Amino acid sequence: MAQVEIIPLGGCGEIGKNMTVVRQGDEILVVDAGLSFPTEEMHGVDIVVPDFTYLTENAERVRGIVLTHGHEDHVGALPYLLEEVHAPVYGTELTIALLKRKLQERLRAEHLDLRVVSAGDRFGIGGFEVEMIHVTHSLADACAIAVHAEAGVLVFTGDFKFDFTPIDGRQSDMSRFAELGDEGVTVLLCDCTNVESPGWCPSERTVYAGFEKVFNEAPGRILITCFASSVHRIQQAFDVAKQFGRKVATAGRRMEQNISMAAAIGRLRIPDETLINLNECDKYSDEQLVILTTGTQGEPLAALSLMAKDEYPRMQIVPGDTVIYSAKPIPGNEAAVWQTVNRLFRQGARVVYGPDEGVHVSGHAYQEEIKLMINLTRPDYLAPVHGEPRHQHHLVSLARDMGYSDENIIVMENGNRLVIEADGAYLGEDVVCGRVLVDSGGFAGVSDEVLRDRRNLASDGVLFVNVAIDSDAGKVVGKPELVARGLPASDGELDRLREHIYDALAALSHAELRDTAAIHHDVSDLARKFLRKEINKRPLVVATVTDV
Numbered sequence: 001m002a003q004v005e006i007i008p009l010g011g012c013g014e015i016g017k018n019m020t021v022v023r024q025g026d027e028i029l030v031v032d033a034g035l036s037f038p039t040e041e042m043h044g045v046d047i048v049v050p051d052f053t054y055l056t057e058n059a060e061r062v063r064g065i066v067l068t069h070g071h072e073d074h075v076g077a078l079p080y081l082l083e084e085v086h087a088p089v090y091g092t093e094l095t096i097a098l099l100k101r102k103l104q105e106r107l108r109a110e111h112l113d114l115r116v117v118s119a120g121d122r123f124g125i126g127g128f129e130v131e132m133i134h135v136t137h138s139l140a141d142a143c144a145i146a147v148h149a150e151a152g153v154l155v156f157t158g159d160f161k162f163d164f165t166p167i168d169g170r171q172s173d174m175s176r177f178a179e180l181g182d183e184g185v186t187v188l189l190c191d192c193t194n195v196e197s198p199g200w201c202p203s204e205r206t207v208y209a210g211f212e213k214v215f216n217e218a219p220g221r222i223l224i225t226c227f228a229s230s231v232h233r234i235q236q237a238f239d240v241a242k243q244f245g246r247k248v249a250t251a252g253r254r255m256e257q258n259i260s261m262a263a264a265i266g267r268l269r270i271p272d273e274t275l276i277n278l279n280e281c282d283k284y285s286d287e288q289l290v291i292l293t294t295g296t297q298g299e300p301l302a303a304l305s306l307m308a309k310d311e312y313p314r315m316q317i318v319p320g321d322t323v324i325y326s327a328k329p330i331p332g333n334e335a336a337v338w339q340t341v342n343r344l345f346r347q348g349a350r351v352v353y354g355p356d357e358g359v360h361v362s363g364h365a366y367q368e369e370i371k372l373m374i375n376l377t378r379p380d381y382l383a384p385v386h387g388e389p390r391h392q393h394h395l396v397s398l399a400r401d402m403g404y405s406d407e408n409i410i411v412m413e414n415g416n417r418l419v420i421e422a423d424g425a426y427l428g429e430d431v432v433c434g435r436v437l438v439d440s441g442g443f444a445g446v447s448d449e450v451l452r453d454r455r456n457l458a459s460d461g462v463l464f465v466n467v468a469i470d471s472d473a474g475k476v477v478g479k480p481e482l483v484a485r486g487l488p489a490s491d492g493e494l495d496r497l498r499e500h501i502y503d504a505l506a507a508l509s510h511a512e513l514r515d516t517a518a519i520h521h522d523v524s525d526l527a528r529k530f531l532r533k534e535i536n537k538r539p540l541v542v543a544t545v546t547d548v
C-alpha cells in the first residue's frame with residue numbers, strides 16, 4: 001500500500017497563503033493556492049505567495065489543483081502557479097466564477113483548464129479520490145475536501161463554521177462528516193483561526209439585525225462596505241434596503257462585476273426594482289439610497305478610500321452619510337483601514353464599525369464548532385492549520401481536553417512533510433519552502449536584500465559616497481564627496497566620516513589603490529560601520545569609485 005504525504009507549502013503557522021501538497025507515489029494533488037498580504041515593513045510589496053519550488057520541480061507529477069473556496073488566501077497564488085504548473089483546477093461554481101476573470105487577465109487560454117464541481121461530488125484525480133463536502137463560511141459555495149488515498153482518508157476542513165441558519169439555507173454537511181468519521185478518517189487538517197474564541201460563531205444572519213438598527217437611525221444615505229465576494233452579506237444589504245424602501249447602487253468595479261456574476265449563477269437574488277446605477281442617485285433623496293462599495297482594507301484605489309479623500313469622481317461623502325464597515329481589517333492593513341475611517345469621519349460621515357455594532361461576523365469556527373468538527377470526524381491524527389503558532393497551540397490544548405494524546409496531534413510548519421503509512425504517521429524530511437514577494441507591477445521575486453535596502457532607505461535615508469582614484473598613479477585624488485538624503489547626520493559628523501574614509505584610503509599601497517572593485521567594497525563598508533557606531537544609523541550606502 002502506497003504511503004501518502006501531506007506537505008503544507010503555506011498556511012501552517014500563519015494565516016494566509018494556504019497551499020498544501022498531497023503526494024502518493026509519483027502523483028501530486030494540490031489543495032488551494034493562496035496569497036497573503038505584506039507586513040508593513042515589506043515596502044513596495046503588493047502580495048506574498050508561497051515559494052512553490054517543490055511543485056515546479058515536480059510539475060509533471062501534478063494531477064490537479066482542488067480549491068476549497070474563492071477567498072484570496074486560498075486562490076490568489078493560482079495565476080503564478082499556473083504559469084509554471086499546467087494542471088486542471090477544480091472548484092465549485094462560485095469559486096471558479098470569482099477566479100476566471102483574474103486568471104484570464106494573466107494567462108493564455110491553453111493554460112486554463114477550469115472544472116466546475118459541486119458539493120457532494122466524488123471524483124478521481126489520478127490515483128486519488130476527491131470528495132467535496134459543503135461547509136458554511138463567510139463566502140458561499142465553500143467546501144471541505146476529503147482525499148481518499150491508499151493509506152487513509154485525509155480531510156481538509158478548509159475555512160468553515162457551523163452556521164445553522166445560513167442565508168442560502170445550505171448547512172455544513174454534518175452527516176457526511178459523521179459518515180466519514182464512521183468509515184475512518186486518518187488526518188483532519190482543521191481551520192483554527194478562531195480557536196481563541198469560546199462558544200459559537202454568530203450566524204451570518206445576525207448581521208441583518210445589525211444593519212436594521214443602523215438603517216433605523218440613519219438620517220441620509222447609507223454606504224455599506226464589505227468584500228465584493230461576500231454574496232451573503234451583499235444579499236442581506238439588498239434585503240434590508242428593500243425593507244426600508246431604499247435603492248441600491250454600487251461603487252467599485254469588482255463589486256459591480258461580482259454582483260452581476262453572482263446574480264447570473266443564482267447565488268444572489270436581487271429584489272425587483274432595487275438595483276440602480278450610481279449615476280441615477282440624484283433622482284432619489286438621500287434617505288432612499290444605499291451604496292455598496294469596495295474598500296474594506298483601505299486599498300488605495302478602492303472606491304471608499306477615494307471617497308474618503310474626496311477623490312472619487314462619481315460621488316462625494318456629505319455630512320449625514322452613514323458608512324457601515326461590514327468587515328474586519330486583515331492583519332497588516334490596519335493602518336490603511338483606520339486612515340480611511342478617520343477621513344470618512346472628517347468628511348462628516350458617521351462610520352459604524354467594530355464588534356459591538358453587530359454589522360460583521362466572522363466566517364471561521366469558534367471553539368465549540370471546532371470541537372464538533374473533531375467529534376464528527378474523529379480522526380486518528382489532528383493537524384491545526386490556517387492559524388499562527390498561538391492558534392495552533394490553543395487547538396492542541398483543546399484537543400487534549402477532548403482526550404487526544406500528544407502523539408496524535410501534529411503541529412506542522414510550512415515545508416514539513418507528514419508521511420502517512422497504513423500503520424501510522426510521522427514527520428519526514430522537510431522540503432524547500434518559503435515566501436515569494438510580488439511587487440505592484442506583478443514582478444515575483446523581490447529579494448530579502450532588496451527589502452532590506454528599502455527598509456534602510458525608509459528609516460535612515462541614503463548616503464552617496466564618491467571617491468576619485470588615479471589608478472595609474474596609484475593614489476587618491478582629493479577628499480571623498482558625500483551626499484546624504486533623509487539621513488539625520490550633522491555636517492560635522494559627515495566631515496568626520498569624510499576624513500575617516502580619506503585616511504583609510506591614503507594608507508593603502510599603490511597596488512591596492514589599483515583595485516577599484518576592492519576599494520568600492522571597502523568604502524561602503526567603512527561608511528556603514530562608521531555611521532552605525534558613531535550615530536547608530538543604518539542608511540542605504542551607495543559608493544562609487546571614479547578613476548580619473
Ligand SMILES: [Zn+2]
Nearest residue numbers: 069071137159
Ligand atoms: Zn475564507
Ligand SMILES: [Zn+2]
Nearest residue numbers: 071073074159
Ligand atoms: Zn482562509
